[in-house]
Amino acid sequence: MTAAPLLAINDLVTAFETPAGRLPAVDGVSLAIGRGRTLGLVGESGCGKSVTAMSILRLVASPGRIESGSIQLTVDGESLELTSLPERRLREIRGGRIGMIFQEPMTSLNPVFTVGDQIAEVVRLHRRAGRTAARARALEMLKLVRVADPEQRLDAYPHQLSGGMRQRVMIAMALACEPDLVIADEPTTALDVTIQAQILELLADLRRRLGTAILLITHDLGVVAETCDDVAVMYAGRIVEQAPAAELFSRPLHPYTIGLLAARPDADRRGSGPLTTIPGMVPPPQEFPSGCRFHPRCGYARQPRCAAEVPPLREIRPGHFVRCHFAEEISP
Amino acid sequence: MTTAQPNAEGTAAGQRSAQEAVEPALLAVEQLQTHFPIRKGLLRRQVGTVRAVDGVSFSIPRGQTLGLVGESGCGKTTVGRSLLRLIEPTGGSVRFAGRDVRGQSRAELRRLRRRMQIVFQDPYGSLNPRMKVRSILEEGLVIHGMGDRATRLERMAAALERTGLAAAALDRYPHEFSGGQRQRIAIARAVVLEPEFLVLDEPVSALDVSIQAQVINLLAELRQELGLTYLFISHDLSVVEYLADQVAVMYLGRIVESAPAEQLCRQPLHPYTQALFSAVPSVEPSRRRQRIVLPGDVPSPSRPPSGCRFHPRCPLAEAVCREVDPPQVDLAGHRVHCHVAGRELDRSGGDATAASAAVAAAIIAATAGPAAPSPPRSDA
Numbered sequence: 003m004t005a006a007p008l009l010a011i012n013d014l015v016t017a018f019e020t021p022a023g024r025l026p027a028v029d030g031v032s033l034a035i036g037r038g039r040t041l042g043l044v045g046e047s048g049c050g051k052s053v054t055a056m057s058i059l060r061l062v063a064s065p066g067r068i069e070s071g072s073i074q075l076t077v078d079g080e081s082l083e084l085t086s087l088p089e090r091r092l093r094e095i096r097g098g099r100i101g102m103i104f105q106e107p108m109t110s111l112n113p114v115f116t117v118g119d120q121i122a123e124v125v126r127l128h129r130r131a132g133r134t135a136a137r138a139r140a141l142e143m144l145k146l147v148r149v150a151d152p153e154q155r156l157d158a159y160p161h162q163l164s165g166g167m168r169q170r171v172m173i174a175m176a177l178a179c180e181p182d183l184v185i186a187d188e189p190t191t192a193l194d195v196t197i198q199a200q201i202l203e204l205l206a207d208l209r210r211r212l213g214t215a216i217l218l219i220t221h222d223l224g225v226v227a228e229t230c231d232d233v234a235v236m237y238a239g240r241i242v243e244q245a246p247a248a249e250l251f252s253r254p255l256h257p258y259t260i261g262l263l264a265a266r267p268d269a270d271r272r273g274s275g276p277l278t279t280i281p282g283m284v285p286p287p288q289e290f291p292s293g294c295r296f297h298p299r300c301g302y303a304r305q306p307r308c309a310a311e312v313p314p315l316r317e318i319r320p321g322h323f324v325r326c327h328f329a330e331e332i333s334p
Numbered sequence: 335m336t337t338a339q340p341n342a343e344g345t346a347a348g349q350r351s352a353q354e355a356v357e358p359a360l361l362a363v364e365q366l367q368t369h370f371p372i373r374k375g376l377l378r379r380q381v382g383t384v385r386a387v388d389g390v391s392f393s394i395p396r397g398q399t400l401g402l403v404g405e406s407g408c409g410k411t412t413v414g415r416s417l418l419r420l421i422e423p424t425g426g427s428v429r430f431a432g433r434d435v436r437g438q439s440r441a442e443l444r445r446l447r448r449r450m451q452i453v454f455q456d457p458y459g460s461l462n463p464r465m466k467v468r469s470i471l472e473e474g475l476v477i478h479g480m481g482d483r484a485t486r487l488e489r490m491a492a493a494l495e496r497t498g499l500a501a502a503a504l505d506r507y508p509h510e511f512s513g514g515q516r517q518r519i520a521i522a523r524a525v526v527l528e529p530e531f532l533v534l535d536e537p538v539s540a541l542d543v544s545i546q547a548q549v550i551n552l553l554a555e556l557r558q559e560l561g562l563t564y565l566f567i568s569h570d571l572s573v574v575e576y577l578a579d580q581v582a583v584m585y586l587g588r589i590v591e592s593a594p595a596e597q598l599c600r601q602p603l604h605p606y607t608q609a610l611f612s613a614v615p616s617v618e619p620s621r622r623r624q625r626i627v628l629p630g631d632v633p634s635p636s637r638p639p640s641g642c643r644f645h646p647r648c649p650l651a652e653a654v655c656r657e658v659d660p661p662q663v664d665l666a667g668h669r670v671h672c673h674v675a676g677r678e679l680d681r682s683g684g685d686a687t688a689a690s691a692a693v694a695a696a697i698i699a700a701t702a703g704p705a706a707p708s709p710p711r712s713d714a
Contacts, residue, residue, distance in 0.1 A: 046542035046543060046544060047542050150630070164631045165406075166631055167631070194405035194406050194569060194632075195405070195569070195571070195610060195613040195614055196405060196609055196610065196613050196627075196628045197405075197631065198613065198615075199612075199613035199625055199626075199627050199628075200627055200628075202615070203625070203627050221542065221543065222615065223543075223617050224614065224615030224616050224617055225615045226617075227615065227616065227617040228615045228616070229615075251617045251618075261544065262543055262544060263617060265543050265544050265546070265547035266543065266547075266572065266617070267546075267547065267550055267572050267573050267575070267576035267577070268572045268575055268576060268616075271576055272575065272576055272595065272596065276551040276554060276555075277547040277550055277551055277576070278547065279544065279547040279548045279551060280544040280547075283512050283514060283544070283545060284542065284544075
């Protein structure tokens with residue numbers, strides 16, 4: 003028997019109760035992240051990737067609610083069911099065992115406290131460290147994430163830092179208590195490419211040194227290809243394909259993944275006619291189609307099956323799971 | 335699954351090059367400068383200057399697309415707006431179809447602006463939420479006195495259809511559309527005036543991948559069908575490489591390198607261009623280059639560094655780079671401002687491939703040290 007993964011999500015359903023009806027933003031998602039591994043969760047706006055991440059820490063805002071499913075975190079040989087853990091225990095998990103990095107550090111950092119105070123607060127909460135010790139730890143963290151002039155920056159306010167520096171501070175906060183898992187939601191989307199390169203390099207380096215597992219949520223397939231061990235592709239609240247990164251990018255099997263990869267412009271496609279596009283757009287939750295949710299946009303769809311029957315997530319090749327009735331015929 | 339006919343590409347390109355021979359560039363920009371004063375205190379005394387655009391020159395032949403790339407704060411958006419005098423330039427010249435844009439009176443400028451339109455990044459912010467699509471599109475037609483009521487309606491319906499929307503959209507509000515559709519409306523608003531030149535300022539950056547491809551295809555189609563000339567401003571190198579004929583790379587208010595698109599991505603000469611290309615994550619392992627991670631952040635354009643503006647972040651910076659602004663080296667249309675690249679070009683006898691490889695090798699050698707270089711202080 004293999005050891006339990008660090009985090010195992012099973013058949014998670016998170017829905018929003020609205021005047022327009024019940025909207026299942028996350029509809030039966032299962033994921034597992036091993037210790038020290040990086041899992042990329044990719045998809046376009048509204049596919050449910052961020053709601054999945056927020057569900058893990060039970061941070062989904064009302065009227066959103068985890069309706070069913072389980073989220074198990076296994077630390078020190080003990081499995082904790084996060085969906086039913088008392089709020090008080092969960093607070094120890096947030097920031098202690100699981101750190102978070104968001105897209106826009108300016109809105110996630112508190113503008114009226116210095117960055118040193120904000121990092122120290124995390125340490126004092128979770129480690130019950132004294133003021134001096136917490137401040138020393140904050141300084142150590144700023145050094146770890148390679149902030150220039152860390153002693154001075156400890157007393158700087160968020161607005162005095164550049165976007166890249168602020169993201170480093172966010173990472174320092176997320177890692178201050180040496181969590182087992184970091185959830186990074188579009189951590190580089192707001193940054194320029196050369197700054198993105200710095201941050202990705204830093205995350206990879208910290209992972210090597212600290213052995214932290216990372217759940218990386220992004221819409222950028224290139225970022226996933228270069229940083230993740232495993233990838234899960236989400237579409238309309240469900241995982242449609244999951245595989246080790248190298249496998250997924252060399253042999254995409256789901257028509258949606260194939261379409262996303264083909265729609266990327268680059269110099270090699272110059273002069274070879276228009277880009278391949280996926281017709282239509284991502285449906286909002288109140289309009290999720292029946293059967294396979296991708297079928298109205300899918301060039302391979304066959305009726306009546308694709309509109310009638312929800313395809314199960316099947317293992318087509320070792321470790322490569324696809325939610326498509328006809329995956330065997332599509333694959334080369 | 336493709337949405338457009340890939341044929342007729344060759345013929346249009348042929349027409350383009352024939353036109354080029356007889357006509358000067360549709361847009362010619364010389365030493366463009368746009369500086370903003372920094373004012374402080376009760377008397378609003380000027381205490382400094384932000385040199386957002388500081389001596390930028392380029393030209394775009396009719397029917398061609400120039401891609402302007404660079405990171406936040408490099409001045410690329412200010413260039414686009416200065417061309418249309420949405421922001422007043424403080425120096426240099428802009429000639430559009432032979433006319434000096436900066437010397438035009440208000441009335442003349444208005445007439446000229448019908449011919450040069452702009453599409454902004456954020457389709458949520460650029461369309462007035464309280465106006466129906468009809469009013470959004472009609473506004474320009476009325477201002478420019480284009481047609482009576484009936485012909486205006488015809489024109490608007492045709493523009494919408496051309497951008498992939500039904501005429502029924504006229505009676506709806508922007509919030510009723512998705513991001514991609516809103517960007518189509520913004521494009522329709524520009525093309526309804528039958529312009530010759532479009533400034534496209536990050537037109538697809540806010541869109542999801544699958545929608546982005548649809549809008550890129552639309553822009554390529556319009557360019558072909560209407561013979562449009564584009565200035566395509568973007569931070570996304572992949573999009574620019576795909577769409578542009580010529581690419582210019584900006585850093586801190588200046589163009590540091592420009593070349594035909596293919597040449598620029600195959601043989602980048604400037605260390606900044608090399609770093610920029612190497613930093614783009616790719617899904618294809620064969621396209622991945624050895625990543626060059628630049629230290630630090632872009633300095634403030636109010637206090638640009640001396641000499642070459644890139645020198646504080648450049649792994650190849652030498653004494654001369656800190657003191658002397660590098661002159662332009664022009665190798666058959668591949669222009670670069672860099673002391674080191676210039677020297678490598680000399681050494682290789684003008685072989686851009688060899689010079690590009692030599693610069694890349696030098697960067698890799700310079701950054702391969704065991705410890706990461708500590709970034710210099712840049713933001714106060």
